[in-house]
Amino acid sequence: MxxxxxxxxxxxxxxxxxxxxxxxxxxxxxxxxxxxxxxxxxxxxxxxxxxxxxxxxxxxxxxxxxxxxxxxxxxxxxxxxxxxxxxxxxxxxxxxxxxxxxxxxxxxxxxxxxxxxxxxxxxxxxxxxxxxxxxxxxxHPLPAQERLLAALLRLGFRCARAGVERGHLYGVHQTLPFYQQIEFLPSPRYARVIKQLEVIFVTDPDRMRVVLELDRRAARFTGRDVFARFTVDHATVDQTDWPAQLTTWLPHPTPTPFRPQAG
Incomplete structure (x- = not known):
């Protein structure tokens, strides 16, 4: 082209x-x-x-x-x-x-x-x-990035927008003076506990470091960001059940109300 x-x-x-x-x-x-x-x-x-x-x-x-x-x-x-x-x-x-x-x-x-x-x-x-x-x-995303982002979509999260912010993440080695944030809106089952989820990738030839930033709705978390940080090797990304793994880092979702069956 x-x-x-x-x-x-x-x-x-x-x-x-x-x-x-x-x-x-x-x-x-x-x-x-x-x-x-x-x-x-x-x-x-x-x-x-x-x-x-x-x-x-x-x-x-x-x-x-x-x-x-x-x-x-x-x-x-x-x-x-x-x-x-x-x-x-x-x-x-x-x-x-x-x-x-x-x-x-x-x-x-x-x-x-x-x-x-x-x-x-x-x-x-x-x-x-x-x-x-x-x-x-x-x-376009790397296979490891695709795996994690696809897992969020499978959990019902919806990609809202993305942006690039100048600066460095604390405790994360970067070679560029900025980092990208990809913003997701929560699925209905998480909507009462999460307002927004941001995903940040800092990638090198061997692995990617992932930062999850949560904006929680609970009053005691007002004004605070909650982080999960982990590292994924490109070579072993297929060995993890990412939807299941992400649920261990996300807040407990709102339980689905029990509705007894008629009859």
Missing amino acids: VFKRLRQALGVGGPAVETVLVSPDCRPGGHLEGHIQVVAGDQSVDLTSVALGLVTWVEVESGDSAYDTTQEFGHQQVAGTFRLDPGQRYDVPFRVEVPWEMPLTELFGQRLSGVTVGLRAELKVARAVDQADLVPVAV
Whole structure:
């Protein structure tokens, strides 16, 4: 699939840039491949470098308020100095490694509301820098992530939205300056004890660390978050009954009222 952004960069008659992806689909720990096509305008130009960066929107908490901003990560140079004559085209191939902690954008064929991730090309000419628009990518969950999320759906939880928050989780090693939260609304049997459940993954090549954050309805838990933390090895994820395991960490659900059968 091809995503395009053609624009006049660095002034009238400057070079135009087009980013072409082999496929926009990827998974954490995978890669994205393609090429950047740079076409000179009506004058010669000496480019200092061509670079690519992954970008996502993050929420930043500041005191009693919060705001959204872009966060670049995985920045890498894909070409050094070269000269373009008027109208000349230059193709720059690239292979971008996708971090293991990459935010997910897709879940079981549906787009996760609230998350945007993409690639952004950057051209440098002398001291001038120009960035193209964001080229969106689709990040699908790893098998271990799918197993746990599917278990929540089997328990009746409903995915509401997701977001990316700048910061670090206490006691969890991260390589990126942010983490993703996937929010679920409870099933009817949990609705009286849970207002919301947030799932956080911090993944590396061998395992994923999972944080479950509960917003409980009980008065004595008002204003407090309840956490469950555990680690899952990618190689052994299929050896666990995840719906059963999750019920041991979740609060006891509201019992179903007994209704005697007529007759």
